[in-house]
Amino acid sequence: MREEYGEDEIRKLLEAGQIAAEARDYGARIVEAGRRASEVCGEVEKYIVEHGGRPAFPCNISINEVAAHYTPSIGEDAVIPEGAVVKVDVGVHIDGYIADTAATVDLSGSHARLLEASRAALEAVEHVLRPGISLYEIGRVIYSTMKRHGFKPIRNLYGHTIGRYLVHAGVSIPNYPERAMIVLRLRPPKLFAIEPFATNGRGHVVESSKTMIYSYRGRKGRTALGQLEERVLTYIEREYKTLPFTPRWLRGLASDEEVLMAIRGLVLKGLLESYPVLVEAGRGLVAQFENTYLMLKDKIIVTTRGGEEIEPRKG
Numbered sequence: 001m002r003e004e005y006g007e008d009e010i011r012k013l014l015e016a017g018q019i020a021a022e023a024r025d026y027g028a029r030i031v032e033a034g035r036r037a038s039e040v041c042g043e044v045e046k047y048i049v050e051h052g053g054r055p056a057f058p059c060n061i062s063i064n065e066v067a068a069h070y071t072p073s074i075g076e077d078a079v080i081p082e083g084a085v086v087k088v089d090v091g092v093h094i095d096g097y098i099a100d101t102a103a104t105v106d107l108s109g110s111h112a113r114l115l116e117a118s119r120a121a122l123e124a125v126e127h128v129l130r131p132g133i134s135l136y137e138i139g140r141v142i143y144s145t146m147k148r149h150g151f152k153p154i155r156n157l158y159g160h161t162i163g164r165y166l167v168h169a170g171v172s173i174p175n176y177p178e179r180a181m182i183v184l185r186l187r188p189p190k191l192f193a194i195e196p197f198a199t200n201g202r203g204h205v206v207e208s209s210k211t212m213i214y215s216y217r218g219r220k221g222r223t224a225l226g227q228l229e230e231r232v233l234t235y236i237e238r239e240y241k242t243l244p245f246t247p248r249w250l251r252g253l254a255s256d257e258e259v260l261m262a263i264r265g266l267v268l269k270g271l272l273e274s275y276p277v278l279v280e281a282g283r284g285l286v287a288q289f290e291n292t293y294l295m296l297k298d299k300i301i302v303t304t305r306g307g308e309e310i311e312p313r314k315g
């Protein structure tokens with residue numbers, strides 16, 4: 001358990017947060033019917049690098065009933081349909097200090113209330129957020145806000161604590177009142193993301209058969225690797241460490257086919273974690289807003305909203 005965040009660490013977290021917020025808004029602005037996900041993600045990721053950050057995970061463009069984990073990859077590139085509900089989820093790190101943030105664009109103009117349910121739930125959490133708050137209370141506030149708006153949260157998608165070079169650092173923050181979490185509390189110092197997913201569907205996601213995002217799980221003993229697998233893994237270790245990546249970023253290491261084959265081999269050997277595309281179980285539409293928060297003893301900072309401070313409330 002860490003004591004506290006140093007000045008230099010906080011500076012990096014705020015800088016990552018600023019770049020992530022700008023990249024998210026830029027991505028949301030260029031989302032347009034007929035445009036390819038690869039164009040949007042390419043621009044967003046370029047923006048991050050040009051402003052001094054690194055992507056903490058591939059830019060996610062999840063469309064309509066796709067809730068999360070969609071990014072264009074080798075041989076995979078969605079075209080944004082007319083009237084789509086599009087989530088732009090962006091991660092940035094500086095020296096391993098991560099910011100994670102998302103916004104949703106409604107190209108139809110007729111799903112404003114769905115978006116509002118997610119946005120309002122995030123705001124409602126900010127009103128009760130304080131050192132020592134229970135995870136149960138966060139879930140309860142999200143659930144009741146969404147219910148009031150006529151929607152439900154996705155129960156098997158969670159906010160999460162964040163560590164250095166770790167997008168998910170072990171604690172899941174529920175989007176509904178999960179009884180078992182009543183004893184679990186957020187205590188400073190802590191970095192975490194809150195991301196209420198709202199839907200008009202069944203309220204949970206299922207894994208699709210497609211995977212476009214992976215992460216390195218660390219070397220397990222002495223697994224025998226092929227020459228190409230070795231080359232690809234060495235590159236992943238150096239460039240992304242344990243952060244999520246997409247095969248799209250490995251283009252050029254070998255032919256597209258060889259890169260995909262190496263990835264498949266590394267997954268089978270247990271060296272890579274897969275993050276399949278997640279789809280709403282009832283094919284409902286999904287909206288998501290997300291911010292990253294740094295909870296310190298005396299204040300809570302929204303790193304992905306200009307470092308704005310939330311006054312912790314008593315109680």
Ligand code: MN
Pocket residue numbers: 089090100101102195290
């Ligand atoms: Mn995110």
Ligand code: MN
Pocket residue numbers: 100159160193195290
């Ligand atoms: Mn997140």
